[in-house]
Amino acid sequence: EVQLVQSGAEVKKPGESLKISCKGSGYSFTSYWIGWVRQMPGKGLEWMGIIYPGDSDTRYSPSFQGQVTISADKSISTAYLQWSSLKASDTAMYYCARPRYCSSTSCSWFDPWGQGTLVTVSS
């Protein structure tokens, strides 16, 4: 079974750094892109960016470029989303998700999804 398991909830102060994780299992981790999606409280889904763990090729949504860093450690089948200096507006649920398949030029819908990591930033 293909699964994505995310790290637990975090409570941080503004200005602090944070790295959350998403561990893939049940498939070849280096052969599939993994994306990140933000959901602010009571709001909709926003695609943030995506990484190919095989060669660390990373693409960002223009809205999130420079605001976060996406990385992966293929030795432990884990993708990461990190912030160097959190803001209160980063408070949200963050999901990782894997495209169902990819061709040489594009990827498909997301399935499966991780269970989500709630990040709360408050002084």
Place this chain on the structure above:
Amino acid sequence: EIVMTQSPATLSVSPGERATLSCRASQSVSSNLAWYQQKPGQAPRLLIYGASTRATGIPARFSGSGSGTEFTLTISSLQSEDFAVYYCQQYNNWPLYTFGQGTKLEIK
């Protein structure tokens, strides 16, 4: 960026009735459109991909249609477990995925 617009924002329907949700793309996405269901406290769940193909395990009362810029998700006879928020997503303009803002389906 392709903008996805869902309507209505909230839809009130009685159990057993039909619900019709709409999603419009700002430019053609061909049939590269997915629908997700999200219940409170849960991750989104894939319902439909390729605009009209039901995902594994999705009941036949869910159906999707459309292509280009206009898409519809229809739930033929609402069950209590169907009341949730529904999102469309285009994956035609990879890697710039975009989601609609969601339609909340509530009990009338």
